[in-house]
Amino acid sequence: MPNEHLELVWTACPPDSPAALLGGLCYGPAGETGLPEVAMARLGVPTPDLPLFSLFASRQPVEHARFGALRLWRHPDCLFAALSVEEDAYGEALSPLREASRVAYRTLFDALEKEGYSAPWRFWNYLADIHGDEAGLERYRQFNYGRQQAFADAGRSVNAAVPAACALGSQRGPLVVAVLAGREPALAIENPRQVSAYDYPSDYGPRAPAFARASVSWLDGRPQLWLSGTASIVGHRTLHAGDVAEQTRETLRNIRALLEETRRRLPEADFPLAALHYTVYLRHPEHQPLVAELLAAEVGAKLNAVYLKADVCRADLLVEIEASAGHPLVRLP
Numbered sequence: 001m002p003n004e005h006l007e008l009v010w011t012a013c014p015p016d017s018p019a020a021l022l023g024g025l026c027y028g029p030a031g032e033t034g035l036p037e038v039a040m041a042r043l044g045v046p047t048p049d050l051p052l053f054s055l056f057a058s059r060q061p062v063e064h065a066r067f068g069a070l071r072l073w074r075h076p077d078c079l080f081a082a083l084s085v086e087e088d089a090y091g092e093a094l095s096p097l098r099e100a101s102r103v104a105y106r107t108l109f110d111a112l113e114k115e116g117y118s119a120p121w122r123f124w125n126y127l128a129d130i131h132g133d134e135a136g137l138e139r140y141r142q143f144n145y146g147r148q149q150a151f152a153d154a155g156r157s158v159n160a161a162v163p164a165a166c167a168l169g170s171q172r173g174p175l176v177v178a179v180l181a182g183r184e185p186a187l188a189i190e191n192p193r194q195v196s197a198y199d200y201p202s203d204y205g206p207r208a209p210a211f212a213r214a215s216v217s218w219l220d221g222r223p224q225l226w227l228s229g230t231a232s233i234v235g236h237r238t239l240h241a242g243d244v245a246e247q248t249r250e251t252l253r254n255i256r257a258l259l260e261e262t263r264r265r266l267p268e269a270d271f272p273l274a275a276l277h278y279t280v281y282l283r284h285p286e287h288q289p290l291v292a293e294l295l296a297a298e299v300g301a302k303l304n305a306v307y308l309k310a311d312v313c314r315a316d317l318l319v320e321i322e323a324s325a326g327h328p329l330v331r332l333p
């Protein structure tokens, strides 16, 4: 039985019932759909060249609107918006990516305010060449710079109650930013094992990443959990450099800690590992079978996961795992 409000759909088939579509992204070529494309190969499947559409669907009425590069889908209680930005458009700037990131976030924040869904719950961020140098700074750090500037420009806090997020390196293509937002704020959750990302020391870049470790939103009186990209970081340091098995185990310890912290903050948001829908980003495709085995050993036979080849935002990280819960998942062939 599909959830009235929000369900996650993973499919290789382009969406055929746009009325129910509440936005989404395509990992691979999006064809005629016009959905934002993220150049990432799917791993652990017999047909890696098929696209993977990661969509939200709803039985509630959804309206779609398009304003130039910005696409948005309005549900009565939440909104999904997505944007691709060509960095070339900011070729004059000292750092085109920093400027593109700032403009992408400004555009999305302006749209959220205008549409009446001012509370971002969860962002998705994808950029090419994430470790490349731009104007003397790693591109991921330029992205963080522009993102933090946009939060400040919009009068939004950069160090409390920030949304959940992920930020990954794609093979090529424009900066892609998507957001799920609501009329009511989500509850931001931090991980007691980790320094909050917004408090990272400046060794990780001049402007800290503006994201929470997780957030909990509410639809129809029920909680949804949005776990940010989670990696083998304890305190603020990367652990187990070069060891994908240990990095996966450490990541799962962080995820367990986040689920426990979520329950502590909000007893109704009681999600076991097996209730989560996972997206696993791997730097090296050959690690997929081992990571899948370790994940299944912890989560159990009901594991729902998709695997994507991506550059994780610290060069010494081999794996990053994000997840959501509190809404159904539909997998179409």
Ligand code: 3EB
Binding pocket: 125, 165, 166, 167, 197, 209, 210, 211, 228, 229, 230, 231, 233, 313, 314
């Ligand atoms: C980390 O914990 C790993 O910049 O939005 C994870 C999730 C990471 C989100 C972001 C970065 C982001 O620092 C990287």
